[in-house]
Amino acid sequence: MLIRTHTCGQLRETDIGATVRLNGWVNSYRDHGRLLFIDVRDRFGVTQLVFDPDGGISAEQKVVADRLRNEDVVAIEGKVRRRESVNPKLATGVIEVLVTNLVVLSKTENPPFLPDDLDKLPAEEFRMAHRYIDLRRPAMQKMLATRHKLYQVTRRYFDENGFLEIETPILYKSTPEGAREFLVPSRHVPGTFYALPQSPQLFKQILMVAGCDRYMQICRCFRDEDPRADRQAEFTQIDLEMAFVRRDQVMEMMEGFVRRLWREMTGFEVPPMRRMPFREAMEDYGIDRPDTRYDLKIKDISEFAATVDFGVFKTALEKGKDRPRFNSKRGVVKAIRVPGGAEKLTRKLTDGYTEFVKGFGAGGVAVVKVVKGEDGSPKLDTGIAKFLEPRKAEFLALMGCEIGDTVLFVADVYAIATKCMGELRQKVARDMGVVPKPGAEGGPWNFLWVVDFPMFEKNKETGKWVAMHHPFTSPRDDQMQAFLDANEEDDDVIESIVSAGYDIVLNGQEIAGGSVRIHDRAVQSKVFKLLGLTPEQAKEKFSFLLEALSFGAPPHAGVAFGLDRLVMNFLGTDNIRDVIAFPKTLTGADLMTKAPSHVPANQLKDVHVASIIPPAAT
């Protein structure tokens, strides 16, 4: 074949006169009879070829050229010359190649679709089934290049900071807490199974005990739970761990990474990141990953609401009134002041909010508008105005209301009211049009740390304690003694213990999370006990960890970044499948390879597995 001398994005004015060879795909053809133009494409760009019987191409080859169609693969030789008319859309648009020799390397069937970004894209289902064509699109090539660059910046930064890149096993021990695991049957030991790792959490801690000091890995993780637009069952993490550090050293290292990453990927200089306690996030934003690009803060007005003669408030506030503040079952009234809402939040929208919060367990949303009265002063209107009227001045002052505002209320127990308000705040922000464009489209990049998470929370169904982050997260240093001293039966104390965990939140999205780990066997044992694991169960599941911790474990801490979400941010997409070369559907199918698939009976027999699904039914 004619091996290329240049890529299809390379030739410039300075190459005019040179004899070159190009390889690539036919991107489009424009047949003028005697004269034929072909745009040839590779991942580097597009170059125009000209086939002219007066220009050195043989009559036989011209006939072959006339038969070229989109996505045929060709090799050509020819002479670079200046175009008669420049195409400013192409980087190579000043020149063209007058072809003297053509070899068709691969003739294509009529392709199911053409890989251009100009027309409306085919259905995603179809793009995934023919991924080899979809990935030819310039936008997808850009995605692959962006991911690649992210890998390189990541490896460079952590290498410079003394991290070792170490691979950990994919065939791993089942530790069935948290997410459902993918299982792999063992051939050697009938009836036993590996699991695919939800993350390399325990291996990286073991590596710290093993004296590796600093570890990093760009690793695949597997969680057999239902995906979402921004979630795949199989996804990639930038996984890290450091020894001989506490919280601040890790956070500093991570912040440095984020700063480097954004500088190199986007040119944006990330300012010092504020640290927001979990409690503040929940109080002001109703969520542990607040989007601080817009205000619309939530206000707890329980105290004021108690003075209002409104049944819904009174009923809510009666609930769990003897419980401590922030207790999930204590009744509260929360409000959001929406500047300009009186006009924009129509009755239809606010009625919709009631339906919306019902989905999260609340009874509804109460509404009041602040309008201009006849004397020009603020007047309460619609909704629950008549109940608030007697305490109007106090209410307006409390909420800081101005004419034109709408105030939305939810009254329920703390957990529900907080969740509803957090979700409602985001919905209202969208309805009001105050959510900025994504960072990749010129909007702000808004980073913050969320810290001081509770160590434990109660599972709603079982009533048992579960680790909020994971069971290897240490209490915050100043909480350690309180944790060791705590009576396991004392829920209020257990609930109050704060962990040494930390998340990085970007524009309301968690992009990284980590914690200082427990490096003391006694502390780890106490956590397992609180989580309801007997010493025997703990040993069965985590003996290797407990042993490791008992043979000289350095203090250590780490973090994991969601790599796919980082790429989504850099490309400005909200679809995770757009940043993965070979993604899966919501049911875990690979539409190109048709995985998962049935396997022959003998293959099942080899691994000692029998299907309970009758062959006829499948």
Next chain:
RNA sequence: GGGGCGGUAGCUCAAUUGGUUAGAGUACCGGACUGUCGAUCCGGUGGUUGCGGGUUCGAGUCCCGUCCGCCUCGCCA
């Protein structure tokens, strides 16, 4: 597991209340054309309306079931 949206030519879409032979653009095939660049012009092929039932004189359209895709709640230590 629950809720919602969608599935019509290779692809993107249309088809009035249930009513004639299911159309258009594009791709593809044939033809014309020496400067185009999403070439243009002329002509043509192409349909199990996802699948299976049902209602009806008549179903792309209505009903039931099912499969697939997407969005979402639960779930995701």
